[in-house]
Amino acid sequence: xxxxxxxxxxxxxxxxFAVTVVxxxxxxxxxxxxxxxxxxxxxxxxDVKRVAHALGTDRPxxxxxxxxVKHLVIDRSLGYxxxxxxxxxxxxxxxxxxxxxxxxxxxxxxxLIAIPVGVLSALRPRSLLDRTSxxxxxxxxxxxxxxxxxxxxxxxxxxxxxxxxxxYCDFIxxxxxxxxxxxxxxxxxxxxxxxxxxxxxxxxRMIRANTLDTMNEDYVRTARAKGAPEWLVLxxxxxxxxxxxxxxxxxxxxxxxxxxxxxxxxxxxLPGLGKTAVGGLNNYDLPTVQGVIVFAxxxxxxxxxxxxxxxxxxxxxxxxx
Amino acid sequence: MALLEVRDLxxxxxxxxxxxxxxxxxxxxxxxxxxxxxxGESGSGKSVTCLTIMGLNPKRNTISSGEAIxxxxxxxxxxxxxxxxxxxxxxxxxxxxxxxxxNPVHRIGHQLVEAIQLHRDVSKKxxxxxxxxxxxxxxxxxxxxxxxxxxxxxxxxxxxxxxIAMALVNDPDLLIADEPTTALxxxxxxxxxxxxxxxQREFDSAIIMITHDLGVIAEIADDVVVMYxxxxxxxxNVDALFTRPxxxxxxxxxxxxxxxxxxxxxxxxIQGQPPSLLNPPRGCRFHPRCPYVMGICxxxxxxxMPVDGDRTHTQACHLxxxxxxxxxxKLLAGTMAEAS
Numbered sequence: 291x292x293x294x295x296x297x298x299x300x301x302x303x304x305x306x307f308a309v310t311v312v313x314x315x316x317x318x319x320x321x322x323x324x325x326x327x328x329x330x331x332x333x334x335x336x337d338v339k340r341v342a343h344a345l346g347t348d349r350p351x352x353x354x355x356x357x358x359v360k361h362l363v364i365d366r367s368l369g370y371x372x373x374x375x376x377x378x379x380x381x382x383x384x385x386x387x388x389x390x391x392x393x394x395x396x397x398x399x400x401x402l403i404a405i406p407v408g409v410l411s412a413l414r415p416r417s418l419l420d421r422t423s424x425x426x427x428x429x430x431x432x433x434x435x436x437x438x439x440x441x442x443x444x445x446x447x448x449x450x451x452x453x454x455x456x457x458y459c460d461f462i463x464x465x466x467x468x469x470x471x472x473x474x475x476x477x478x479x480x481x482x483x484x485x486x487x488x489x490x491x492x493x494x495r496m497i498r499a500n501t502l503d504t505m506n507e508d509y510v511r512t513a514r515a516k517g518a519p520e521w522l523v524l525x526x527x528x529x530x531x532x533x534x535x536x537x538x539x540x541x542x543x544x545x546x547x548x549x550x551x552x553x554x555x556x557x558x559x560l561p562g563l564g565k566t567a568v569g570g571l572n573n574y575d576l577p578t579v580q581g582v583i584v585f586a587x588x589x590x591x592x593x594x595x596x597x598x599x600x601x602x603x604x605x606x607x608x609x610x611x
Numbered sequence: 612m613a614l615l616e617v618r619d620l621x622x623x624x625x626x627x628x629x630x631x632x633x634x635x636x637x638x639x640x641x642x643x644x645x646x647x648x649x650x651g652e653s654g655s656g657k658s659v660t661c662l663t664i665m666g667l668n669p670k671r672n673t674i675s676s677g678e679a680i681x682x683x684x685x686x687x688x689x690x691x692x693x694x695x696x697x698x699x700x701x702x703x704x705x706x707x708x709x710x711x712x713x714n715p716v717h718r719i720g721h722q723l724v725e726a727i728q729l730h731r732d733v734s735k736k737x738x739x740x741x742x743x744x745x746x747x748x749x750x751x752x753x754x755x756x757x758x759x760x761x762x763x764x765x766x767x768x769x770x771x772x773x774x775i776a777m778a779l780v781n782d783p784d785l786l787i788a789d790e791p792t793t794a795l796x797x798x799x800x801x802x803x804x805x806x807x808x809x810x811q812r813e814f815d816s817a818i819i820m821i822t823h824d825l826g827v828i829a830e831i832a833d834d835v836v837v838m839y840x841x842x843x844x845x846x847x848n849v850d851a852l853f854t855r856p857x858x859x860x861x862x863x864x865x866x867x868x869x870x871x872x873x874x875x876x877x878x879x880x881i882q883g884q885p886p887s888l889l890n891p892p893r894g895c896r897f898h899p900r901c902p903y904v905m906g907i908c909x910x911x912x913x914x915x916m917p918v919d920g921d922r923t924h925t926q927a928c929h930l931x932x933x934x935x936x937x938x939x940x941k942l943l944a945g946t947m948a949e950a951s
Contacts, residue, residue, distance in 0.1 A: 485939075508711040515668055515706075516726045516777070517699035519692075530716050606761040607715055 294610040298598070302591045307359075310580065313525045314355050317576050323347075328372045347370050347576075359571050367583060371570075377473040378581035383565060385587060388458055389562035393547040395478055396485035397540065402489040404596070408497025409529065415502065423494055425560065430491025439557030441483045446480060457558040470585060485554045489543060491503025492579035496539065500532040534605050538597050549586025612683075613640035615664070615785055615815050617788045620655075620677035620687075622663045632661040633887050635841040636677075641834070643784065644689055646811065646818040648849070649834030650825060650864065654884050657821045657839040658707075663687070667696045681785070700730040703778035708807050710768035713762035720758040721744075721779050743934050745776040749806060768799035775806065779814055786811075787819045792827065804830055814894075825868055829853060832924040837861050840896040842888050843915060847924030852944070857918055857926035857935050859901050895929065903930055903938070 325342035326333065333341070342348040346357065361367045368378035412419040447455035461472040468477075504510065505528055513527045550564030559565070563582050570578035602608045614810065617670075622634040633658040641647040649657045662668050664679045664686055679686040686694060690727070692699060706712040723742035724735060729740070739758070746754040751770040762770060773789060778786055788807065792800035808831050811818055812889040820832060828835055828849065835852045837845040846859040856862055863881035883900040886892050892899055896905065907929050917933050918924040 508708060509668060509714040512706065512712045512774075512777075513714070513725075515665060515698055515704040516696045517697070517729045518725070519695060526717070527714055531714070534716075565791060605716060606718075607763050 291610055294444075298595055302595070304481070305591060306584075309583060311355065313580060313583050314351060314358070314576075317579070318351050320573050324372050324519070324576060327574045339509050345445055348371075358577075360582075364506070367464030368581040371575050371578045372588070373573045373575045373578070378577045382563070382580055382581045384584050385563045385566040385582075386548075387461070387563055388560050389550055389564065390558060390563060391461065391474070391478060392485055393544060394553055395475075395543050396541045396547075396551075397481045398490070399482050399491040400486035400493055402538070403486065404493035404497055407490075407609075409501050409524075411494070412498045412505065413524075420498075423498075426493050427491040430487045435484055435488060435553040437550075437556050439480070439554060440479045442484055443558070453477075456557075458558075458560045460492035467602065481554050481558045482561060484557070485551055493536065494537070497532065497536060499569055500535060501528060504532040532558045534601070537600060541593045541600070542590075545590040546586075548589035548593070550582060570592060613664075614643045614681070614745065616640040616678070616680040617660075617664065617926060618678040618680070620660060620663060620679060621746075622659050622668065622673065623674045624668075625672040625674070629889050630674075632841055632891070633888055634663060635888075635891075637838070637841075637843055639834075639836050641785070641816055641817050641819060644811070644815050646820060647743065647829050648797040648835045648837060649819065649821045650823060650835060651838035652702070654885050654888070655838040656888075657838050660838075661704070661789055661819060661821060663677075665787065666691065666703065667704075669764040681886070684916055689837045696730070699726055699778075699783075700781045701783055702785045702787065703781065703783040704789065705771070705778050705791045709767055709774050710794065712774055713770055716833055717761055718759050718761055719773055723758075723773075723780055726777050726780050736893060741780060745780050745951070746773070748779075749773070751776070758773050768787045768795055768803065769909045771795060771799075771803055771805065774801050775803070776808070779816070782814055783816055785817045785819065787821070789821045790825075791820075792821070793822070800827075807831070825864055838839075841888055842896060843925075843927065844897065844924075845924075845926040845928075846915065847918070847950045849923070851918075851921055855918070855921075855924070855936070856939050856942070857924070858928045859903050859930070859938075860895075860897050863900075864936065865942060888911060895927070903934070905929060 306463075316428075323338065323342070326338050326349050329341040337350070345355060349357075358369060358474040368382065369578045370377055371381060374381075392439060407423045408455075411417075411423045414420055441558055443455045446452045454477050457477055459468040459470070461471060461474040462469075477536050488560055509521065510523060510597045511525050518527070548563075550562060550567050552564035552568060554560070555562040555564040563585065567579055570582065571577075598610065602610045618638050619642065620634055620637045621632070624633055628925070637656070637660055639647065639649075639730070644759075650782075651657050651661065659668070659799065659814045663673075664681075666686065668675070675687055677687065681697070684693075686697070698916060713719070717725075720739060720742055723745065724738040727733065727738040727741055733741070743754055743758055746758060750758055751772055752768060752916070757765075762860050765773065766790070769796075771783050775791075778842060786807075791807070792803050804827060807818065810816075820827065822828060832849045834848050835846065836843055837852070837858065845852065845858045852861065852863075856865060863879070864880035869878055881900055886899065893912075894910050895901070895908040895913050897902045901908065911929070913927040913929050915925040915927045920924060926935075930938075
């Protein structure tokens, strides 16, 4: 177990460097001068040179990367934005809770939809419920979140005045003009729904398929032969086994989404990581983009590890070695 | 009175291609403490017969009719909650593949305790003690430790022992064993059969043994039902069946048995394939594969008739008695001659 953890952590370090190197290289392939962007329209070429020197973007790529790693390891700092000169740590620190609110709430919502719908469709295949839910799945998978987001904002926000159209409110600390749990949830209802639809659709399909597969297992027949009532067969023998792969998927999807739900954040103007990354890219602001990438990589690595540990705990056949 | 009396049992499955008549008019009975063997090829309907008795076929596409009278009650028409009371309590079942018949995420002990507590109002501790007792009875070494293991930590033979323990845990009157030794290697097969006969005496249960292995039948059965294409081809007590087999299909089965005491290059095989039950052949269902086929076999269906001189032995074949006795004798003499 300890050996397994050590090996996983070493691999995580390797993965971490691979991801950051690739993002550095990609950034330098972009034919643009971040210094010019940071300096502004009115700058002369002299000014741009001075800015480039101040930012360090006139140095070779490996020197810049070396500095990035040095700051990260020694000062635990992601550097400073080229554009706003704010510390990237504080930029990511401010954006991460927004994305986390969106993702965790969305995940709870999509599981609340997907588990009952998936299981019921599996229990009654080809029933009206099954056909309806499969139509929903098809729409959910096909419709783009930006389109869904705009439609929701238009109907629920603009026409019906049930929800705010866009914007975000802080959960604890009202840095903006609104705040508190109620306002927070009120502003997140539509983003949660928009974000959850795609995943709910995917998960309904997966849970339905897993449940159908498990229902035909020999041990389910054994349970019935023992005289177990249907609810017990379903709970203890079918669902327990059918949900095993769902746990893996859920952990990986949450890890992935924590890197930024770009579309949902953009359409509802949520100041999360996805929006921060998009803004950073538009300004050729490497430190900010890199900060989001570092955070996303860590989230994925940590969630994958958690999933593996959790899986070993819930499935006795898995041994970590 | 018989413990279980099955009369004209029919099980039909609705499929996209039409109705599959998996069991088509099967009757037999079994007395308390006796062993009934049901033999036949894969797809002859032997497993479905037993799943129907247990009410374990998928409800959605199954049509069953006939009667299965167990202790005076018809299992086929009783409510599903009444049937649940009987399942695992009065009638227990062991399945073919022990590797997949135990739930991989629950401990062995938990699965046995569940079986006990479904039917007995006992504490977890008492149930566990009973589970342990049964695991010892079926010969699990170090049962005190292994009761907390998971199924994947057991070998195939050991898992089948666990399945047997789980089936016997509520002291059932009838144990249905659906090819319990098919998935096991030969030495383990012998151990499991021996275990079953020992436990049968101890628990005084009747056993229905489903198998395609006549060797197993010879070993443990009192009575035998030979099934072919969803129907009974021949039925009788085990001595009669082995000394005076009456149906060409039974001859085929007997002829295809491998023997250690003779030196044969090739085993005799029954030509052809079992028929599709979607659209079975007219007349005698065995006629396309039968070496003794006559004109009448293709048009008229033979009914189960008693064999001359033995009321309990019935068969469904148009051949006349003299031919049948002569062929049976030839078959037995052949194996005897090879043996000597």
